[in-house]
Amino acid sequence: MMERARELTDGYSTAGAPALEGTGALLRFALRRERVRLVVWVAVGAGLVAAQATASQALYDSPEDLVAYRASVGSNAATIAFGGPPVGLDTVAGTVAFEISAFLLLVAALMALFTTGRLSRGDEEAGRTEQLRATRVGRHAPLLAAVLTAGLACAALVPAVGAAAAATGLPATGSFLLGASAGAVGLVFTGIAAVAAQVTGSTRATYGVVGAVFGVAFALRAVGDVEGTALVWASPLGWAQATHPWSDDRWAPLLLCLGAAAVLLALAVVLLDRRDLGAGLVAPRPGPAAASRALLSPLGLAFRLQRAALLGWTVGLVLLGGVYGALAGSVETLFADNPEARAFLPDAGSLVDAWFATTLATTALLAAGHAVSSVLRARGEEAAGRAEPVLATATGRAAWLGGHGTVALLGSAALLIASGAAAGAVRAAAGGAAEDVGRLLVAALAYLPAVWAVAGLAVALSGLLPRAAATLAWTAVTYVVAATLFASAMDWPAWADDLSPLGWTPTVPAEEWTLRPLAVLTAVAAGLVALGFGAFRRRDLATG
Amino acid sequence: MDTAISIAGLVKTFGATPALDGLDLEVRTGEVHGFLGPNGAGKSTTIRVLLGLLRADAGVVRLFGGDPWADAVALHRRLAYVPGDVTLWPGITGGEAIDLLGRLQGGLDPARRAELLERFALDPRKRARTYSKGNRQKVALVAALASDAELYVLDEPTSGLDPLMEALFQDQVRRLRAQGRTVLLSSHILAEAEALCDRVSIIRHGRTVQSGSLAELRHLTRTTMTVETARPATGLAELPGVHDLRVDDGRVRFDVDSDALDAVVRRLGGFGVRALTSAPPTLEELFLRHYGEDLAADAAEDGPVRTSEAVR
Numbered sequence: 001m002m003e004r005a006r007e008l009t010d011g012y013s014t015a016g017a018p019a020l021e022g023t024g025a026l027l028r029f030a031l032r033r034e035r036v037r038l039v040v041w042v043a044v045g046a047g048l049v050a051a052q053a054t055a056s057q058a059l060y061d062s063p064e065d066l067v068a069y070r071a072s073v074g075s076n077a078a079t080i081a082f083g084g085p086p087v088g089l090d091t092v093a094g095t096v097a098f099e100i101s102a103f104l105l106l107v108a109a110l111m112a113l114f115t116t117g118r119l120s121r122g123d124e125e126a127g128r129t130e131q132l133r134a135t136r137v138g139r140h141a142p143l144l145a146a147v148l149t150a151g152l153a154c155a156a157l158v159p160a161v162g163a164a165a166a167a168t169g170l171p172a173t174g175s176f177l178l179g180a181s182a183g184a185v186g187l188v189f190t191g192i193a194a195v196a197a198q199v200t201g202s203t204r205a206t207y208g209v210v211g212a213v214f215g216v217a218f219a220l221r222a223v224g225d226v227e228g229t230a231l232v233w234a235s236p237l238g239w240a241q242a243t244h245p246w247s248d249d250r251w252a253p254l255l256l257c258l259g260a261a262a263v264l265l266a267l268a269v270v271l272l273d274r275r276d277l278g279a280g281l282v283a284p285r286p287g288p289a290a291a292s293r294a295l296l297s298p299l300g301l302a303f304r305l306q307r308a309a310l311l312g313w314t315v316g317l318v319l320l321g322g323v324y325g326a327l328a329g330s331v332e333t334l335f336a337d338n339p340e341a342r343a344f345l346p347d348a349g350s351l352v353d354a355w356f357a358t359t360l361a362t363t364a365l366l367a368a369g370h371a372v373s374s375v376l377r378a379r380g381e382e383a384a385g386r387a388e389p390v391l392a393t394a395t396g397r398a399a400w401l402g403g404h405g406t407v408a409l410l411g412s413a414a415l416l417i418a419s420g421a422a423a424g425a426v427r428a429a430a431g432g433a434a435e436d437v438g439r440l441l442v443a444a445l446a447y448l449p450a451v452w453a454v455a456g457l458a459v460a461l462s463g464l465l466p467r468a469a470a471t472l473a474w475t476a477v478t479y480v481v482a483a484t485l486f487a488s489a490m491d492w493p494a495w496a497d498d499l500s501p502l503g504w505t506p507t508v509p510a511e512e513w514t515l516r517p518l519a520v521l522t523a524v525a526a527g528l529v530a531l532g533f534g535a536f537r538r539r540d541l542a543t544g
Numbered sequence: 545m546d547t548a549i550s551i552a553g554l555v556k557t558f559g560a561t562p563a564l565d566g567l568d569l570e571v572r573t574g575e576v577h578g579f580l581g582p583n584g585a586g587k588s589t590t591i592r593v594l595l596g597l598l599r600a601d602a603g604v605v606r607l608f609g610g611d612p613w614a615d616a617v618a619l620h621r622r623l624a625y626v627p628g629d630v631t632l633w634p635g636i637t638g639g640e641a642i643d644l645l646g647r648l649q650g651g652l653d654p655a656r657r658a659e660l661l662e663r664f665a666l667d668p669r670k671r672a673r674t675y676s677k678g679n680r681q682k683v684a685l686v687a688a689l690a691s692d693a694e695l696y697v698l699d700e701p702t703s704g705l706d707p708l709m710e711a712l713f714q715d716q717v718r719r720l721r722a723q724g725r726t727v728l729l730s731s732h733i734l735a736e737a738e739a740l741c742d743r744v745s746i747i748r749h750g751r752t753v754q755s756g757s758l759a760e761l762r763h764l765t766r767t768t769m770t771v772e773t774a775r776p777a778t779g780l781a782e783l784p785g786v787h788d789l790r791v792d793d794g795r796v797r798f799d800v801d802s803d804a805l806d807a808v809v810r811r812l813g814g815f816g817v818r819a820l821t822s823a824p825p826t827l828e829e830l831f832l833r834h835y836g837e838d839l840a841a842d843a844a845e846d847g848p849v850r851t852s853e854a855v856r
Contacts, residue, residue, distance in 0.1 A: 125634075125673075201673070202634060202635075202673070284671055284673070284674060286637075286667075286669035286670060287636075287637035287639075287640070287669055287670070287671055288637055288639060288640060288669065289637070289639040289668040289669045290639050290640070290643055290668070291639065291640040291641075291642075291643035291644055291647075295636075295640060295643070295644055296643060296644055296647040296648070297647075297648075298648070301633075301644060304636065305633060305635075308635075384631055385627070385629060385631040386631050386632070386633060388592075388597060388627055389625065389627055389630070389631075389645055389684065390645070390648060391595075391596075391597055391616075392595045392597065392620060392623075392625040392627070392697075393620055393625075393645060393648035393649040393650075394617050394618075394620040394621040394648060394649055394650055395617065395620075395648045396616070396617045397616075538599075539599075540597070540598045540599055541592070541597040541598065
């Protein structure tokens with residue numbers, strides 16, 4: 001046997017093997033498949049910046065306005081934690097960078113993640129890569145085409161964001177630098193997604209890993225910025241924001257992003273060579289030969305399917321809550337150094353409470369995101385044809401949808417409780433009072449009816465408009481996020497804020513609990529859920 | 545109750561495209577009923593209506609005398625189902641999926657489960673992500689066959705199985721029939737139906753075109769034979785039931801009606817047969833032969849579109 005093997009390899013060289021063969025064709029094909037999505041992503045990025053630039057120039061049109069802005073928003077730990085380093089706030093352009101860059105970077109990272117993940121691991125999971133690789137397509141070509149597609153989209157952010165910002169009248173250099181910082185972060189996350197797609201065995205797991213990396217990068221940057229430490233340099237988001245568009249206009253930090261992206265891509269290729277097609281880096285272990293009792297019900301199945309995601313969200317939100325709790329002390333310090341800032345908040349004694357109210361609202365946004373993705377999991381099961389065998393058993397439609405609905409509603413409640421308790425526990429350990437744990441846990445629950453209302457909308461849409469449900473539900477989530485974050489800063493009319501259930505929610509613990517709006521929201525959520533169940537029981541199963 | 549399934553005048557349209565266009569089907573209790581039709585004829589759509597997964601637009605559908613849409617859960621306790629395209633949860637093992645589907649249907653016989661796993665040579669500890677199409681199908685088959693049901697609805701259950709597994713599957717269906725269970729077996733392979741079914745219904749373009757026992761349909765089936773003989777085979781064309789005879793290069797090719805086979809084989813024996821292949825009639829050929837005129841007519845009146853396209 002060995003003899004024969006030696007004979008075969010003798011004089012056969014693998015050097016110069018065309019591993020890249022077909023990359024060009026695959027790239028053109030990928031761009032064709034993704035063209036609508038990519039245009040939307042880039043347009044959203046450019047649109048965010050244009051909207052913020054227009055609004056800021058209208059809002060802060062005098063030097064006094066900017067002084068007031070620096071003293072209030074620019075000195076608030078909450079906004080620094082979200083926005084980034086408060087630099088260049090003596091110009092309107094600087095406030096634009098401060099307010100929008102974090103969102104722009106998030107858009108770039110998500111675009112890179114979904115594009116790379118779908119085109120690499122997603123295609124492989126669906127079996128499409130196997131079919132392609134059986135043709136004259138090299139081993140590295142599918143991954144490279146995916147990375148190039150995402151990379152081109154990241155590159156497109158530079159002119160798109162730059163032109164959008166410059167068109168509103170902001171200086172051109174900073175405009176294009178902001179675009180470049182977003183593109184550079186996108187490239188880093190393209191690389192991270194490419195590596196994750198090799199390590200994990202499924203698209204879902206790839207998204208989870210990259211999402212977790214983004215969360216860690218965000219937390220490192222937030223803590224670094226609030227406490228003014230070098231920790232920001234541990235995060236690619238910190239590198240991008242160290243460019244200080246429209247103030248220092250530094251380009252050099254972007255080299256860190258480019259270098260990291262190159263290293264990550266090289267790593268992904270090395271890992272790709274070390275694994276089998278269709279498999280992750282870790283060989284799947286055999287699982288149980290029989291089901292445990294916990295699995296044997298619609299609810300058990302729904303929980304099992306969503307277990308990993310729920311665990312990931314819980315870890316993320318507990319860490320986030322902990323970071324918020326830890327930063328609460330810095331809030332006091334910041335304001336002690338900056339007495340005039342107190343004038344912009346109604347009650348100096350509740351600075352920490354105001355901080356927690358703001359941060360809990362953002363936790364609620366994330367919990368709403370989880371709730372919607374959890375509800376839509378039912379729709380995903382239905383579309384993939386996996387609802388059919390279950391509904392062909394003695395399982396009713398209400399029981400099946402109820403399983404996923406229960407996981408969504410109880411899961412989001414658990415997320416809020418865990419995050420609030422974590423914030424309270426860390427706060428209590430770092431200078432707060434012991435009762436902060438219970439206080440913040442209860443405060444977090446004030447946001448639950450609003451989260452449930454958003455989840456209820458997703459249930460209603462899944463029942464009424466199954467094929468459009470995902471798009472519409474995520475549009476609604478985007479609206480709620482925008483309303484919560486921008487409604488007051490951009491002077492939205494009152495009705496626009498009231499369209500969002502978080503607009504009705506008292507900002508506990510800064511405000512008192514008021515039961516009426518919470519009862520109304522709960523009733524709305526219940527009504528929407530009932531509507532969705534009713535519609536689901538009356539319609540055809542919609543596969544595909 | 546001597547009728548397990550009765551469907552009359554079933555209509556189902558997806559948007560503007562009709563998938564089922566007045567379909568009739570009657571399955572008697574205790575029989576193995578073949579539900580035949582080419583791809584896209586409406587077999588799976590009919591089964592989905594029968595399971596209450598799709599709602600009928602018109603017509604009457606009765607399952608055990610009940611309404612499958614209104615009483616889905618109660619009726620499902622009495623049946624087991626194997627989908628045509630088995631999709632499983634990627635992270636869940638085959639064994640877990642079998643237990644889950646079995647429990648939700650009303651319970652599995654653990655001894656039967658173990659026996660079937662062994663016979664089908666299925667490793668229940670693998671996650672569904674790593675199963676081939678045939679193994680996914682085996683998971684659904686084991687879950688269905690290990691459960692105690694009155695009716696087994698099997699939608700093209702052998703499309704991913706190898707011939708050995710197919711034979712095993714046929715044993716299992718015969719076993720169900722011996723126990724007096726009812727089986728609705730959809731297929732686009734006539735030979736499979738011939739091997740297993742008491743009666744068959746043939747559908748095309750969402751309508752039932754033939755229904756009856758296989759003996760009643762025998763006139764529809766025609767075997768294609770290719771024969772090489774020592775002496776020139778003459779006089780075959782004059783035999784009743786022989787069609788489309790061609791001679792090339794010492795070989796004779798012809799189609800022969802099933803009830804004329806015996807006479808033809810006797811006649812061939814006299815010429816010194818050197819090689820003989822016979823191909824069983826395929827459903828497609830049967831359709832071409834017997835409903836070719838319909839095809840032309842359908843095309844002219846812009847008839848129903850294939851359901852698989854309509855659904856997607």
